[in-house]
Amino acid sequence: MNRNDTAKPRIVPRTVAAVFALLLGVTCARAEAPLDGLTEGPRLTAASVAYAASFDLSDGSRVRLVGIRAPKPDAPPFTGRGEPLGAEAKAFVEAFVRGRALVLYFDANPQDRYGRRLAHVVRDDGAWLQRALLEKGFARVYSLPDNRRGVAAMLAVEDAARRAGRGLWALPEYRVRTAAEVEPGGFQLVEGVVLAQSSGDGPTYLNFGRAWARDFTVRIAPGDRKRFGARMPDYRGKRVRVRGWVFETDGPMIAATHPEQIEILD
Template identity: 45%
Template sequence: MRPLAAAFAFWLAVAALPAGAAPSWRVVAVVDGDTLVLEDGRQVRLAGIEAPRPPAGAGPGDGRSWPLAEAAATALADLALGRQVSVRGEAITDRHGRLLAHLQRDDGLWLQGALLTAGLARVHTRPDSRGLAAGMLAAEEAARQAGRGLWRSRAYEVRWASEPEELARHRDSFQIVEGRVLHVQKSGGEAYLDFGEDWRTDVTVHLGRAAMRAAAEAGIDPLSFEGRRVRVRGWIGLRNGPVVEVTHPEQIERLEPPAPPPRTVRRAGPPPGRRDADAEGD
């Protein structure tokens, strides 16, 4: 923990809660960079973050090493092993039976904030676990600007929406994508954010009905993204071109003030026909 002391001290200062504010448990084991085990046997998955980890199916005897995964697990062990922790905010149980929660150490240190500040995790919120997103995004941005941890690796760099062929190579992986939205189409309670002139090959962000309701509750109109530079995070799919499914507003960051709409001709044709073409491309 010594090389990360300055970053961790920041979160000690800003994330402290009064002593005795919540029940606490001792951490007895660390599974990986974002999962640990409490003294009562429960596993806790740290909510809102994604630490580096070996690909699915990789085992200790396959001859490959995963230094960033090891670094994240080591950092979490340094932070939490043998320490008392308590839940910060709400907690839920995920489909694997783990507790999904933000954890705070007995001295006030917020584990998610510390890992993000050290560059050993990326923000990865979920529709049912969106709390503290603003603080996490700020910590991630500080680590990225400083080039800490995983932000020194090309494997985790921000991808560009202007390079759809490159992004397509990362299908079925969690990525952070940045670019300017050229067009927004809304129809039937859904919305499409287009980053290129041809949605059949270029990058698209799709907001389904549930995401649109969540955006409305947050006071966000997807049309406000047109002409804006944004950063989107999510799993990369392929439906014609690369697509990111947005399920909640925290997946999209506005990066600059509104810009004049691009001087291009809006495509004719209703989005329902587009959905039919999408289905053909699956």
């Protein structure tokens, strides 16, 4: 080469440059919080799945998926038997987490009384596990008084799966009960019109029937009313959907600790 000649710069074709940039972007991509206001936690992998809403992590801890309740394949409390679709929901989660990095995101309370991490779980490709379970009909929304962020968004996903009859919504065991037919036992969704609402310094009661001693009732303890706002909402005459554990207390009753448990339908 003549010393007066200058080496021509190498020109990378645009297509090659574009592919390189795309690959770089994928390599640097990271999971993002599925909801505003969550605190990012560690990036881990799953070690073993106990059931769809709870599994062990690579650091030795156990996570409980916050915001949902999924069926258990073994004997859960209050029913004495495995819940329908428990095995299928567990298998779905095992496939979802297998060999993937998972990022935990926390709401106000990051741990329950059993020492489990209460978290939203996002896979390294951005897939949000809670949403995936709700979309497939493998879970129902199950909020807690100190972990309520994003409940409205999750209810919308649940509603779409229920209308489509996917997963557990195709089974009679999980159908939404009416206030007239609901019986004590387990976590249930109940719909009805509130006929009367008590007021005063004691608990607030939402009554769905005329026979207060045996008809379905929702109880809101005085200490929980503050979560409903400065002034207790008036539910009288409204058709609502209530979710929670149904106990026998002068008829079937759900204790509502926060307003997200009560959806106003019309």
